[in-house]
Amino acid sequence: MEKYYITTPIYYPSDKLHIGHTYCTVATDTFARYKRLQGCDVMFLTGTDEHGQKIEDKAREAGVSPKEFVDKIVEGPRGVLDLWKLMNISNDRFIRTTDDYHVQSIQRIFKRMFDKGDIYKGTYKGKYCKPCESFWTESQLKDGCCPDCGRPVEDAEEEAYFFRLSKYADRIRDLLENTDFLQPRSRVNEMVKNFIDPGLEDLCVSRTSFDWGVPIDFDPKHVAYVWMDALFNYITALGYENSRYDDYEKGYWPGVNIVGKEIVRFHSIIWPAFLMSLDEPLPKHVFGHGWLLLDGGKMSKSKGNVVDPYILAEQFGVDALRFFLMRTFPFGSDGNFSTELLIQTINTDLANDLGNLVSRTTAMVDKYFGSTLPADQRYQAEMDDNLKGMVSGLRDKYQAAMDSFAPHKALEEVFRVVQRANKYIDENAPWALAKNPEELPRLACVLYHLLEATRVCGVLLTPFMPDSCEKLFAQIGAEAEVRTWDSGARWGALPKTVTVRRGENLFPRLDMDKALDALEAAEAAAKKADLPEIELEPQLEEKVDFDTFCKSDFRAVKVKACEAVKKSEKLLRFTLDDGTGTDRQILSGIHKWYEPEDLVGKTLIAIVNLPPRKMMGLESCGMLISAVHTEKGEECLHLLMVDDSIPAGAKLC
Numbered sequence: 001m002e003k004y005y006i007t008t009p010i011y012y013p014s015d016k017l018h019i020g021h022t023y024c025t026v027a028t029d030t031f032a033r034y035k036r037l038q039g040c041d042v043m044f045l046t047g048t049d050e051h052g053q054k055i056e057d058k059a060r061e062a063g064v065s066p067k068e069f070v071d072k073i074v075e076g077p078r079g080v081l082d083l084w085k086l087m088n089i090s091n092d093r094f095i096r097t098t099d100d101y102h103v104q105s106i107q108r109i110f111k112r113m114f115d116k117g118d119i120y121k122g123t124y125k126g127k128y129c130k131p132c133e134s135f136w137t138e139s140q141l142k143d144g145c146c147p148d149c150g151r152p153v154e155d156a157e158e159e160a161y162f163f164r165l166s167k168y169a170d171r172i173r174d175l176l177e178n179t180d181f182l183q184p185r186s187r188v189n190e191m192v193k194n195f196i197d198p199g200l201e202d203l204c205v206s207r208t209s210f211d212w213g214v215p216i217d218f219d220p221k222h223v224a225y226v227w228m229d230a231l232f233n234y235i236t237a238l239g240y241e242n243s244r245y246d247d248y249e250k251g252y253w254p255g256v257n258i259v260g261k262e263i264v265r266f267h268s269i270i271w272p273a274f275l276m277s278l279d280e281p282l283p284k285h286v287f288g289h290g291w292l293l294l295d296g297g298k299m300s301k302s303k304g305n306v307v308d309p310y311i312l313a314e315q316f317g318v319d320a321l322r323f324f325l326m327r328t329f330p331f332g333s334d335g336n337f338s339t340e341l342l343i344q345t346i347n348t349d350l351a352n353d354l355g356n357l358v359s360r361t362t363a364m365v366d367k368y369f370g371s372t373l374p375a376d377q378r379y380q381a382e383m384d385d386n387l388k389g390m391v392s393g394l395r396d397k398y399q400a401a402m403d404s405f406a407p408h409k410a411l412e413e414v415f416r417v418v419q420r421a422n423k424y425i426d427e428n429a430p431w432a433l434a435k436n437p438e439e440l441p442r443l444a445c446v447l448y449h450l451l452e453a454t455r456v457c458g459v460l461l462t463p464f465m466p467d468s469c470e471k472l473f474a475q476i477g478a479e480a481e482v483r484t485w486d487s488g489a490r491w492g493a494l495p496k497t498v499t500v501r502r503g504e505n506l507f508p509r510l511d512m513d514k515a516l517d518a519l520e521a522a523e524a525a526a527k528k529a530d531l532p533e534i535e536l537e538p539q540l541e542e543k544v545d546f547d548t549f550c551k552s553d554f555r556a557v558k559v560k561a562c563e564a565v566k567k568s569e570k571l572l573r574f575t576l577d578d579g580t581g582t583d584r585q586i587l588s589g590i591h592k593w594y595e596p597e598d599l600v601g602k603t604l605i606a607i608v609n610l611p612p613r614k615m616m617g618l619e620s621c622g623m624l625i626s627a628v629h630t631e632k633g634e635e636c637l638h639l640l641m642v643d644d645s646i647p648a649g650a651k652l653c
């Protein structure tokens, strides 16, 4: 059986995971599942990269040991392991670079390279980017800052060990330029131009200024450079230079390393040079995927724009989220993430196209044939050829896309067939065939074709949405033997007299406004749950000076009319008597809590000297005051109302 080894970058647990990290791991999981579907003996590795100064610093700030700090992020509630479980990540192994066997391997590897003369002692003078844990030479800096993250760098000088990276420059150039080692091809130029052409300098591979790393056992004031420690995880996890595993000898290596674009330099220059030094085989491929961006910028906790994968998966479903990530963003390029796009994709591809195909087809088999198709399926028609041809040719196209690391293209092919199948329903109008008893064999044939198209799409979608495809198979009556890779290329594998079992709607349609509101509420609740209790105490809120407060003009206002704003789920439009003799219009997003007719005649409190704002094309002059609190995770809102003894226009002071 062909062995296939694939890895994700090991995550640096200095903070919580965001949707960008999830993207990378879901993609690798999809490839691993695809190879398993093909019958390969797959080893899929992920893990965490736990050493380095940044973690030592963060742990100190938190008042815990570095190990306690990383343990919480890796193993704690809603930590890394929990997230991969939730996302249905099928890794066979999880490595932590603090694991004893890995530490032992790094020490042995360091010694072997030292004994060989590829690592030597010298003095490090240069620049260091602490957040990226990267050394840079003066010439590599961009405007004096780290070329990766743009942040300031520090001067660094210390006794250090160096790796003779320069010795491997020609071999690395050849590897990049003349093989398909680094993909997509577009990344090759960047590496050669920025790093190889200016000349590769030897690489500093030890530090003495902090302790949180793998100690060099023959010179213990040094710890191994975190990238050396991290890169070797790909083979130490197979048992290289340790006795914990024996999979390295069993032939899993060389494997495929999937990495994000900012760490392609480490993986396509330093990593192969390390392996060359040890005379070990190089990875089959390094694939550098793009970034998910938010509003065109990088996702990062510090920008306060992290999108929590837990919340997204809980709100929209694990498979819908997995699917969206793979369907929407071409794998080698950057893409702009947005929740609106996620909801749109769910509605279009999953609810309208795939979900509808399954529910319409099973409903018709159920309605016209009492759930089991009859064996008599005469009358193939010429109009069937196009659908049959597309379905029969689908697996090859899908395979070509997957093998060139283009899962988005594979999904494009599958959805072309899903859409074609939906069109086939309309072309054949089964409801019309059902009216004529003589047409029943043709009707059975049409429905069988639809089930076949659905089944083949289901087989090929399994790596992307494993749980949903199981449900899909159960509904269309596809048993285990027709869920296989082989059967994915065989038109007619489904037994003719198949029995369908109508089930729940696989992907219900979402209401955009409601879904966004629910997401906002879930995010707010999660943020609250994250905060230490003391920060919720009102006395810690920012103070407003008395004069500023006095500038606010609060008035009693009487509701003359109130109506829902067209095309808005939330907004109510109030016509108010504010005592001035001229009506005042205020818009308020409170429809969730109040029906407009219940508010007419009530006296409310409004702040009336805010600058006018436009909402849904209407002007709002002021804001109604309400009291808001959360009960059982639900946001509750009450408008402040006063009794009739207070006339409209009365000023609150």
Ligand code: ME8
Binding pocket: 008, 009, 010, 011, 012, 013, 019, 020, 021, 023, 024, 049, 230, 231, 232, 233, 258, 259, 260, 261, 262, 263, 290, 291, 292, 293, 298, 299
């Ligand atoms: O780089 N979009 O760890 P890491 C897409 N420990 N991918 C993103 C992303 C985004 N917005 N943000 C991060 C490290 N990633 C090292 C790896 S491997 C020997 C050591 C990806 O936690 C990023 O590109 O900073 C990287 O591939 C992965 O998440 C882990 O990032």
